[in-house]
Amino acid sequence: MEGVHFTLPPAEPRLIGRKALAVNLSDIAAMAGTPLAATVSVALPSSRGNAFAREVHAGLEELASAFGVSIAGGDTNIWDGPFVISITLIGEPGEQGPITRSGAQPGDWLMTTGHFGGSIHGHHLTFLPRVNEARKLCEAVSLHAMIDVSDGLAADLHHILEESKAGALLYEGAIPISEAALEAASGKPSLEHALSDGEDFELLFAVASEDGRALLANPPFEAMLSHIGEVVSGPGCQIVDSRGNRRELPAAGWQHRFEG
Amino acid sequence: MEGVHFTLPPAEPRLIGRKALAVNLSDIAAMAGTPLAATVSVALPSSRGNAFAREVHAGLEELASAFGVSIAGGDTNIWDGPFVISITLIGEPGEQGPITRSGAQPGDWLMTTGHFGGSIHGHHLTFLPRVNEARKLCEAVSLHAMIDVSDGLAADLHHILEESKAGALLYEGAIPISEAALEAASGKPSLEHALSDGEDFELLFAVASEDGRALLANPPFEAMLSHIGEVVSGPGCQIVDSRGNRRELPAAGWQHRFEG
Numbered sequence: 001m002e003g004v005h006f007t008l009p010p011a012e013p014r015l016i017g018r019k020a021l022a023v024n025l026s027d028i029a030a031m032a033g034t035p036l037a038a039t040v041s042v043a044l045p046s047s048r049g050n051a052f053a054r055e056v057h058a059g060l061e062e063l064a065s066a067f068g069v070s071i072a073g074g075d076t077n078i079w080d081g082p083f084v085i086s087i088t089l090i091g092e093p094g095e096q097g098p099i100t101r102s103g104a105q106p107g108d109w110l111m112t113t114g115h116f117g118g119s120i121h122g123h124h125l126t127f128l129p130r131v132n133e134a135r136k137l138c139e140a141v142s143l144h145a146m147i148d149v150s151d152g153l154a155a156d157l158h159h160i161l162e163e164s165k166a167g168a169l170l171y172e173g174a175i176p177i178s179e180a181a182l183e184a185a186s187g188k189p190s191l192e193h194a195l196s197d198g199e200d201f202e203l204l205f206a207v208a209s210e211d212g213r214a215l216l217a218n219p220p221f222e223a224m225l226s227h228i229g230e231v232v233s234g235p236g237c238q239i240v241d242s243r244g245n246r247r248e249l250p251a252a253g254w255q256h257r258f259e260g
Numbered sequence: 261m262e263g264v265h266f267t268l269p270p271a272e273p274r275l276i277g278r279k280a281l282a283v284n285l286s287d288i289a290a291m292a293g294t295p296l297a298a299t300v301s302v303a304l305p306s307s308r309g310n311a312f313a314r315e316v317h318a319g320l321e322e323l324a325s326a327f328g329v330s331i332a333g334g335d336t337n338i339w340d341g342p343f344v345i346s347i348t349l350i351g352e353p354g355e356q357g358p359i360t361r362s363g364a365q366p367g368d369w370l371m372t373t374g375h376f377g378g379s380i381h382g383h384h385l386t387f388l389p390r391v392n393e394a395r396k397l398c399e400a401v402s403l404h405a406m407i408d409v410s411d412g413l414a415a416d417l418h419h420i421l422e423e424s425k426a427g428a429l430l431y432e433g434a435i436p437i438s439e440a441a442l443e444a445a446s447g448k449p450s451l452e453h454a455l456s457d458g459e460d461f462e463l464l465f466a467v468a469s470e471d472g473r474a475l476l477a478n479p480p481f482e483a484m485l486s487h488i489g490e491v492v493s494g495p496g497c498q499i500v501d502s503r504g505n506r507r508e509l510p511a512a513g514w515q516h517r518f519e520g
Contacts, residue, residue: 001303001337001339001341003339003340003341004337004339039348041301041346041348043261043344073348074348075346077261077264079261079263079264080263081261081263081341081342081344082341084303084341084344086301086335086346088299088301088333088334088348090350
């Protein structure tokens, strides 16, 4: 929704079209599924004309082609309001069935792809959804739980922990921090960006420790793999620093709220 | 889209939710398919609050239950803009496969369910999509072409004729005119309402003449069945009155256009 999820400018219509599909692909990746077909509905601002619609479509089509997705239908509407785009993406599960958030077990390793934080500086518009990485993980190991990090690493970890009825211990020094977060002159520690910014669209997953070791020894893809912590039986989530000091890590993600 | 497809008030959120699904069900009916599952995405105005969202959902759920449709997912968003709702409805084709607009043949009967015109006076919010009627037609006869009438009887007939590369002759006296069109004090003839108002969400279909006769002799459902004309080989569409006078019937439906 223009004015909520993006502003035009500075966002370009091509990148907004691309992102609208990319976030859906990331949702399919989170379950280690294979995307097949998308329907795309748009409310196009009449003042922006055909060129705008063509740019949005080009951005969609670029990513759809890259992932073998058919744009199979949808609804094209024109109004005097802001630009709105809604996508339904159909996929099929992999051999392990849909990977959910609920199967993390005490003793599991918590692992991630890629780096975290500062996505707002560009990554959120240009990221490649981790569809192929998820499929390769699914072929290599038994995935106990997985999620794509959209709300923030801490918030999405809490989603896994709530569904799995478990706790976690994160290793502060092991969190892969993005260059954008390291370079952000926000006054906030870069670790805080990595834990709470969101829109990283990386995978966070839980596997048995021996599977985690096997992945690190023989990574099935080029994207960075990190072992950032472990699942524990108690509730809640703690983060431990290099001196062994532990502190609570609250969920701190984006919340949708009604007024009043 | 609020302000384009409906205005709140006078439209009620429950009926808007209902209609958003109903028009999708009507699209599935047009191909004689069976609806299975829907995804529903909404941009909810923050000022309207939870009660509004619950009303929309109640309207959706009522019709979903009636047609055995699962509301399987979607996206709930809140903003300061107007209400927008987008639905993707998944269905499966019947035994004849998806019925398209392209199979009408010269000599076919053109037939309809229900009555036409004046839908704006209420029918467009409360109509029952012809899913069951389409399925029964599909079981009873070979459907050469079918469409649901949303743009208007004349406009949607033209859609069939263009796709089928054929023409048509309509019998003026056989067009079933709704009470709302007969009672409309618009100054326009009620026949014109029936031919051009749109949003009737009735079925218009082409079948072999012997199948048409069989349907009239032994109607497979309670909804009114009418034989309104025939498919001819020439291009264009004519309408003939009781004295045998013919005139051209142009398409005159709703067009989506960009400014400038």
